[in-house]
Amino acid sequence: AQSVTQPDIHITVSEGASLELRCNYSYGATPYLFWYVQSPGQGLQLLLKYFSGDTLVQGIKGFEAEFKRSQSSFNLRKPSVHWSDAAEYFCAVGPPGGNTPLVFGKGTRLSVIA
Amino acid sequence: GAVVSQHPSRVICKSGTSVKIECRSLDFQATTMFWYRQFPKQSLMLMATSNEGSKATYEQGVEKDKFLINHASLTLSTLTVTSAHPEDSSFYICSARVPRTSGGLDEQFFGPGTRLTVL
Numbered sequence: 071a072q073s074v075t076q077p078d079i080h081i082t083v084s085e086g087a088s089l090e091l092r093c094n095y096s097y098g099a100t101p102y103l104f105w106y107v108q109s110p111g112q113g114l115q116l117l118l119k120y121f122s123g124d125t126l127v128q129g130i131k132g133f134e135a136e137f138k139r140s141q142s143s144f145n146l147r148k149p150s151v152h153w154s155d156a157a158e159y160f161c162a163v164g165p166p167g168g169n170t171p172l173v174f175g176k177g178t179r180l181s182v183i184a
Numbered sequence: 185g186a187v188v189s190q191h192p193s194r195v196i197c198k199s200g201t202s203v204k205i206e207c208r209s210l211d212f213q214a215t216t217m218f219w220y221r222q223f224p225k226q227s228l229m230l231m232a233t234s235n236e237g238s239k240a241t242y243e244q245g246v247e248k249d250k251f252l253i254n255h256a257s258l259t260l261s262t263l264t265v266t267s268a269h270p271e272d273s274s275f276y277i278c279s280a281r282v283p284r285t286s287g288g289l290d291e292q293f294f295g296p297g298t299r300l301t302v303l
């Protein structure tokens with residue numbers, strides 16, 4: 071069965087510091103991988119996605135993620151965090167093609183301090 | 185990207201009443217939409233898969249008689265919470281997935297969510 075693990079429930083970083091949010095997945099083949107961000111009381115916004123090809127993908131708001139097949143990981147990174155990045159981040163996995171829903175991790179809450 | 189809207193964004197109702205939440209795909213046709221529920225500080229939990237013109241598929245543990253889903257057109261799915269109780273208070277989010285095999289982007293587009301509070 072597909073599953074997504076986000077080991078860190080809550081992370082606090084200083085503004086301007088670098089950020090890495092961890093995501094590990096369990097899937098039988100190469101999945102489609104996604105990172106979403108959710109601000110309080112809001113819906114989900116797609117940050118970036120990986121389907122195939124270059125394992126380092128760039129997203130919006132200066133985020134990037136690297137797919138590492140050997141580690142079943144898809145960690146999200148940002149070199150310099152801004153206070154507006156404080157939000158909940160969800161990693162998700164889905165099978166290629168078809169009309170099937172994504173499986174989400176439990177999320178990592180990011181707090182940014184001055 | 186594609187846009188999914190939800191209405192209402194926030195609703196407060198009395199216990200025992202029914203509430204309907206609409207999910208619309210504004211600029212694309214969605215044969216399949218998904219309904220999620222999110223409790224405070226928790227992840228999204230898939231409730232059901234809504235298929236246009238057919239019965240919805242509910243996840244284990246979700247009461248189909250309580251959460252009625254209708255997907256009458258390619259751009260509209262509705263979730264009706266029947267005889268709502270305080271424990272049904274939650275954030276409900278719908279989404280539609282555009283499969284890459286159909287020329288789409290193979291990602292889920294999410295609505296902004298509906299905050300339901302049952303008094």
